[in-house]
Amino acid sequence: MKQSRWMSLVEAVTNVLVGYGVAVATQWAVFPLFGLHATLQQNLVIGLIFTAVSLVRSYLLRRAFEAWRVKAPAAAAPTALCHRCSTTDVPQNSPAPSFR
Incomplete structure (x- = not known):
């Protein structure tokens, strides 16, 4: 599910307000x-x-x-699955890969 710009702002503000209190306390001590x-x-x-x-x-x-x-899921989606080894983009008539 995509996060809206508004919820991104709400999350950022909440995070920063909590951080503000921690920062002031840390400054006071350090x-x-x-x-x-x-x-x-x-x-x-x-x-x-x-x-x-x-x-x-x-x-x-x-x-x-x-x-x-x-953007990442569309670019990372496999185009085909090999029926023998479950790797991507391997034609079905090619030999199984060798792992050495």
Whole structure:
């Protein structure tokens, strides 16, 4: 089943909102380890900037993979099955393949 653009956006937004909370908490804990001291407000703004970038990235990747998924089955479909060995594109009167 194909995922609609709207559901791709809903999934991306949900993923990014959860990620935003994790990012801000991680920044709050990790920044001091590297000598970076940001206020809570600064951490929230930094998190929002990265969240916006992440939202766009997530949506574009989802759409690219959805387009790839929709196109892939037609290109990957076998054209014929060999009655002896179940491999594709082998004429029925050819000898069975040898595996060494």
